[in-house]
Amino acid sequence: MPVDTLLFAYVVVLLGALSLVIAATELHRRRLAPKPSEDRIFRCRRCGFVYTDDADVDLSRCSQCGETNEPVRF
Numbered sequence: 001m002p003v004d005t006l007l008f009a010y011v012v013v014l015l016g017a018l019s020l021v022i023a024a025t026e027l028h029r030r031r032l033a034p035k036p037s038e039d040r041i042f043r044c045r046r047c048g049f050v051y052t053d054d055a056d057v058d059l060s061r062c063s064q065c066g067e068t069n070e071p072v073r074f
């Protein structure tokens with residue numbers, strides 16, 4: 001087998017392996033990434049505690065002090 005064919009095969013195999021590693025890493029990263037949540041974010045007026053509750057909740061009670069809070073609007 002000519003040397004340049006061997007070299008070409010070597011480069012192709014190397015790039016293929018590199019692509020597989022990058023693809024596997026990307027898949028792994030996407031699986032670990034948190035899914036976008038529909039929950040509302042609340043910030044307690046009394047104690048400043050930040051927490052989330054379901055998207056259909058308009059007033060949520062703080063789990064730290066019991067104060068009722070409105071969701072944070074962006």
Ligand SMILES: [Zn+2]
Binds near residue numbers: 046049063067
């Ligand atoms: Zn609170």
